[in-house]
Amino acid sequence: MSQATNQSWGGRFSEPTDAFVARFTASVNFDQRLAPQDIQGSIAHATMLARVGVLTDDERDSIINGLKEIQGEIERGEFNWSVPLEDVHMNIEARLTEKIGITGKKLHTGRSRNDQVATDIRLFLRDEIDVIEVELKRLREGMIELADREAETIMPGFTHLQTAQPVTFGHHILAWQEMLARDHERLLDCRKRVNVLPLGAAALAGTTYPIDRHVTAELLGFDRPTENSLDAVSDRDFAIEFTSFASILLMHLSRMSEELVLWTSAQFDFIDLPDRFCTGSSIMPQKKNPDVPELVRGKTGRVYGHLMSLLTLMKSQPLAYNKDNQEDKEPLFDAVDTVRDCLKAFADMVPAIEPKKASMYEAARRGFSTATDLADYLVRKGVAFRDAHEIVGQSVAYGLKTEKDLSEMRLDELKQFSVTIEQDVFEVLTLEGSVAARNHIGGTAPNQVRAAAQRAREALSAFKAGA
Numbered sequence: 001m002s003q004a005t006n007q008s009w010g011g012r013f014s015e016p017t018d019a020f021v022a023r024f025t026a027s028v029n030f031d032q033r034l035a036p037q038d039i040q041g042s043i044a045h046a047t048m049l050a051r052v053g054v055l056t057d058d059e060r061d062s063i064i065n066g067l068k069e070i071q072g073e074i075e076r077g078e079f080n081w082s083v084p085l086e087d088v089h090m091n092i093e094a095r096l097t098e099k100i101g102i103t104g105k106k107l108h109t110g111r112s113r114n115d116q117v118a119t120d121i122r123l124f125l126r127d128e129i130d131v132i133e134v135e136l137k138r139l140r141e142g143m144i145e146l147a148d149r150e151a152e153t154i155m156p157g158f159t160h161l162q163t164a165q166p167v168t169f170g171h172h173i174l175a176w177q178e179m180l181a182r183d184h185e186r187l188l189d190c191r192k193r194v195n196v197l198p199l200g201a202a203a204l205a206g207t208t209y210p211i212d213r214h215v216t217a218e219l220l221g222f223d224r225p226t227e228n229s230l231d232a233v234s235d236r237d238f239a240i241e242f243t244s245f246a247s248i249l250l251m252h253l254s255r256m257s258e259e260l261v262l263w264t265s266a267q268f269d270f271i272d273l274p275d276r277f278c279t280g281s282s283i284m285p286q287k288k289n290p291d292v293p294e295l296v297r298g299k300t301g302r303v304y305g306h307l308m309s310l311l312t313l314m315k316s317q318p319l320a321y322n323k324d325n326q327e328d329k330e331p332l333f334d335a336v337d338t339v340r341d342c343l344k345a346f347a348d349m350v351p352a353i354e355p356k357k358a359s360m361y362e363a364a365r366r367g368f369s370t371a372t373d374l375a376d377y378l379v380r381k382g383v384a385f386r387d388a389h390e391i392v393g394q395s396v397a398y399g400l401k402t403e404k405d406l407s408e409m410r411l412d413e414l415k416q417f418s419v420t421i422e423q424d425v426f427e428v429l430t431l432e433g434s435v436a437a438r439n440h441i442g443g444t445a446p447n448q449v450r451a452a453a454q455r456a457r458e459a460l461s462a463f464k465a466g467a
């Protein structure tokens with residue numbers, strides 16, 4: 001047999017694989033990342049085979065010891081990855097046979113690389129989901145505490161990016177937190193469908209050996225074996241589901257990033273980000289750039305790209321396994337890495353946001369942000385809303401001309417537009433009065449923000465218990 005022909009399947013071949021084809025079809029350069037899961041899966045498989053009598057206990061022990069040594073070689077960087085051996089699975093199996101002889105070849109009894117790779121990816125993704133979840137919780141906690149601290153801090157709320165009504169900064173941060181709470185639910189929901197064992201499906205139809213898939217599932221911490229062998233080896237919708245979670249999460253982080261970038265600008269001047277999250281410019285000495293949020297915003301694009309890659313990869317694939325599926329790994333790996341890093345960046349950065357309260361307050365004061373409060377005041381005094389809208393519009397026009405906010409006008413100035421206006425109008429024209437008046441669940445009043453932060457805290461710890 002020629003060296004270039006893979007020893008695992010070379011039996012029926014009469015010439016070696018073309019060197020380019022060997023390189024083109026190999027996945028070892030990227031799927032070696034799955035080595036820990038591949039070994040973990042093989043140990044469970046060998047354990048199960050011994051339990052049902054397909055392997056002797058001695059064979060099992062020799063396989064497990066050999067695999068553990070290989071794990072050490074890989075961790076120490078001593079493992080010699082071979083492209084002619086195609087992928088992580090055959091590299092490890094070939095090394096096992098090299099180390100323990102003929103018994104190494106028995107490990108593959110009752111399985112195929114098709115169910116093996118599906119198992120490896122699911123193990124990998126499940127463990128990464130758990131790491132990602134820790135970062136997501138940390139970020140949510142940071143937001144809840146920031147919101148609680150800033151429950152009374154006033155800023156302008158926007159629609160169309162124009163000053164609309166005053167809100168509290170804590171309320172704004174809790175809006176972010178709500179987005180992440182839904183992402184968190186999506187992640188844990190996705191985990192349920194990831195955590196199912198394909199091993200035992202073998203190439204596509206199952207195996208003639210008396211395997212016990214419940215044993216393997218339990219050894220690997222899977223909730224249950226998959227129901228259908230054809231589906232088990234071909235399905236990658238769990239990876240699509242994860243990347244759609246990732247895309248929605250990154251979409252949310254990109255929105256927060258955009259606001260952080262705007263807020264740190266001299267024009268907004270709403271917050272400061274500590275220097276450790278920023279970099280300077282090599283030409284403009286005065287610059288302090290919000291690189292971290294900018295980069296998170298930018299990384300959203302690659303995650304959307306991975307979602308499109310995986311959706312398109314699976315489109316129209318006939319059952320069961322097709323080599324196309326080898327292309328699932330790089331998008332998934334990069335989506336996982338990007339999500340983890342972006343969440344870590346945000347979880348570190350959010351608690352360090354320093355609101356510039358005076359500047360936010362001034363911005364809210366400048367934009368006639370209590371105009372709706374004046375209209376509501378008139379309605380309470382019996383004026384029809386349409387008329388109130390007109391009266392307030394005229395007051396704002398006057399304010400623009402005289403460069404005065406509504407709260408800075410004298411009573412006689414306001415009375416030009418409606419005689420209904422009395423001294424008590426000033427209670428609603430202040431920013432504090434405006435936010436305090438929105439005093440219901442979901443409203444921006446400081447006591448509502450504190451109560452919402454407390455509910456969010458409780459919901460988050462319930463997540464911890466249920467995860």
Ligand code: ARG
Pocket residue numbers: 027031087113114117323325326327
């Ligand atoms: N490297 C392959 C993959 O990632 C493993 C499964 C290959 N199976 C096969 N019959 N060629 O999908």
